[in-house]
Amino acid sequence: MDIHLTSAQATQEEKAAIDSELGLPESSWQGGARQTADTRAALNGDRHAGRHRLLPVLHAIQKRVGWISAGAVNYAALRLDVAPAEVHGVASFYGMFSLVPRPKVVARVCDDIACMTRGSDELCAELERKLGPADSACFDGRAVWLRSQCLGLCERAPAALVSSAGEKFGERVLAPASAKAVEALLSEASEARLSGDPDELRIQASVPQAASKVESSKLRLLRRLEDRGASTLEGYRRLDGYKGLRKALELGPKGTLRELAASKLLGRGGAAFPTAKKWEALAQQRHLLKNDSGRAHYVICNADESEPGTFKDRILMEGDPFAVLEGMTIAGFVTGATQGYIFLRGEYPLAAERMQHAIESAKKNGLLGENICGSGLRFNIEIRRGAGAYICGEETALFNSIEGYRGEPRNKPPFPTQSGLFRQPTAVNNVETLVNVPLILREGGAAYSKLGTENSAGTRLFCLCGHVSRPGVYEIAMGITLRELIDLAGGVAGSGTLQAVLLGGAAGAFVAPNELDTPLTFEATRAIGATLGSGVVMLFGDTIDLRRILLRIAKFFRHETCGQCVPCRVGVERQEEALQRLVDNKPLGAATQEITLLREMAQAMRDASICGLGQTAASALESALHRWSIFS
């Protein structure tokens, strides 16, 4: 492309960061030193093939330098043959990238709703006293602390994530975090880079059921987590690993699909779509792959777990990474996809490390690559890191993100099974869904479906957080009631009096204490106007001001809207403003007028937004307005 660059030049450090991702430039036309040969021929990369490197390139710059300068944008544009405006557009889309100078050491401190119940307000206030306001440099300009959306560490709230940019990027999780610990780590990181593991998976803290003999014997999806060895291939094999894949290879794609259909597995990401149907849609197009060399199928593991209050996928990836790979490999076998992507949340350093290690180890042992288990099956997996954009969990936004575009959702139809990643048929599955697949094959679809209820088969992971005695991931057979689940987690913490439960995260709905006998199934929650969503069960005791929680949720959506379609872009902004006025007791006119306005906007967003973000941005608020008179 005849790209026009500004005069800004990349520094050596920025160039090194970009080259580390792309390799050295092959000619002066791509930013290298001019050679005589360059004046006789210029081979450009395949224009369509280069663009998808953009997000990894931006990560590389951010991780090396701490921010992305105009010079770095220019060099990235030149290397990838993408207009600099496009590079800027993508970089500015993601929360983790900074286009203005930022210190190399950054602490992200979560002030989202789960952490609010565990003292994040006080934590932030103390940091302000000690280090100055958020987003202003401290430690002689070498470090900075920022307020953050949910970091997915809710079972150990309040949480913080500290990172240090440089030749060797370092990251460390602090959860639970104290102001003192944050300050100490910032100080340490501004002196020398952070080394060692970013975090440690503590089963006792994250999977409370593991502590009880009776409960731990019922675990299926979480079974291997107790065994630290599960994150190595030998350990995973010892614990029935890859038996599901072997079974699938025996049954063939059609047989595997039959078992999956018999299991009645529904997607665990929130939409509850039958997994077998999704895979079948791709399997039916397999014959087209042979005749059209440009055609491909893709399998994507959606590990962009960003729904506030959700952390189950993180724990699965940290504790049982091979199960995710095995599930994806079976998906590849059934659908005819030879390439899989794990779109992994940018804020999950340990999960990324464990998954990367698992992929390498699987490759080395013939469980990924050209001829898997000697069966002739070809399947590869690549990790793509998100960069702080909730919307990228929406599957079509996720495609755009991997392809190197702004993570804006696409219109549907066409649906991903027809035209998804790179406009090819694509199956997107949640981490938990994929972890179910080897299990289903091992024990058979029919046997699997016996667990749970008629319409909600199997077990389900729930993320208990907020005012609950033993927060963490719980695995239960679907059908037990909300009250039973809360009891299992030790009941309400704090004052002991429950005010409300948020089911399904920020995009979910509140339920009242008198609804606790609702069974946790897709159908029963739907009947009371709620949703299981991503499995969040967040408790709020009577000490919390629910209006402030609603305001924080509204703030979240205002921050996370992609801005593409009007009802959502304008609606989330007005929603937050109106809520702020109500919380401040300064309504425009009567409070009832504000509430009417909020309801009308909710209706408009639900009806006219193209994706789930806008459609659910007001659902928590609406569910609260429906149950309580909190603004009068």
Next chain:
Amino acid sequence: MEDTDVVLLWGSNARETHPIFFHHLLKGIHNGAELYVIDPRRTSSAQWARLWLGLDVGSDISLANAVGREIIAAGLANEKFIKHATSGFEAYKAHVEKYTLERAERETGVPASAIRQMAHAYAKAPRAQLCWTLGITEHHNAVDNVVALINLSILTGHVGRYGSGVNPLRGQNNVQGGGDMGAIPDRFPGFQHVENDEIRARYERAWGAKIQPKRGWHLSDMFEAMDHGQLTTLYVLGENPADSEADRHRALKRLGGLEFLLVQDLFYTKTAELADVVLPAASGAFECEGTVTSSERRVQRVRRTVPPPEGVRDDIEIIFELARRLGHDWGPNSEAETIWNEVRVLSPMHGGMSYRRLEEMGGIQWPCYDESHPGEMFLHGRFWSEPLIGPRAPFFVVEFEPPVDQLNADYPIRLTTGRRLDDYNTGVQTAKYESPLRRKEALGISPEDALLYELQEGERVRVTSRRGSVVAPVRFDSALRRGLAFLSVHAHDQIATNDLTIDAVDPKSGTSEFKATAIRIEKI
């Protein structure tokens, strides 16, 4: 262009010189087509290419023959098509045998691997387009260059099919129309030869006048004839030869020696300044009725939207009046449509193009023989008919010849000329308009030569060829290489580029070798 797999853009910087066409090409690229650009400079068009081949100016035949040889040697020739629709393949094959990749690398400067890659991509593509512009035709062997390319299209069968063809990109919206209407020395409207007695008799009957049985002169012939006193009177319509002719000094001398020069133009051009009489003409774009023909042979209506200014007349009116004053009264002024209907009677390929149909169908691609004929999307679709209709497409044997103006120690730098996005040719139609992109004209040189001659950006240098000398500021351009310089032809009041160029003419087309001048650069 939008539904093709490979595009060869040969001697064309369409990104700047044919921006509307290039939008369609970009759609093709967006749809997955691969672009290959063959140009001495790495132009803005070349930046969109999968592969750019930076050949030496004027070495196109060597490159084309080597591509042909490689296609044959790799077994990628379309033998079925060759057998069905072409002639002379064996002679061609024997001829190109000596154009090995190594030889082509030596003669063109392009790495053999790049030539090979392009040859294979073009031959293997299910559909491929071959487009060229003045980089091919402004040479002393222009027609040889063209047929060297056409050889490649018939070698691979990339012709006369949807998404596959050969496309000379024409310079203006109606260059094709000028040819259609017989503004060629040897043709009547509809490309009918004047030396064919039967055809000529038909025109004589229709026009009631005797027509000379021999072809006329083309532009270069005319200028030569001025030297010998054979041509003493010149009627120039919409041309500016005082700026646009190669070896401008000589051209000006020739124009100055005429007994009578009549110029008919929209603008008071350099040529008009020399004229005895200037007739101000109305604009064909919006002040006249008529038709134009685009590069794809599509005849379209143009309409008068505003009347011409006071004292300015329509071309038809001027020509009728001239005829009358010269003693041939053609009657009252005709409407454009009446004249067009005469064309339809005399030129069979326009027969079916009534104004009504042109309007209804949004233009028609010739040939269109009668009012039931929809026109033809492909000029050469016939090559695919079974059995073959019409004559076979011949392979031509052409040999590489370097440019006439040779480089030596006194003139070590190759100057090539061209156009920029903002301007058209001598700038008559464009120079008065502001453009945010236009920069002051300068001699483009490579960073390597800048270093060699110890020049600063913007420094003024003397540029000298065997014919003339100009002073110009330099601009560093990484699209150029050592020994290659570039000047546009747009701003003769700033830099008289054609004072330098050579009027070595291709005898078959009458075009001068604007693209290859030997120069030297001297510090002032």
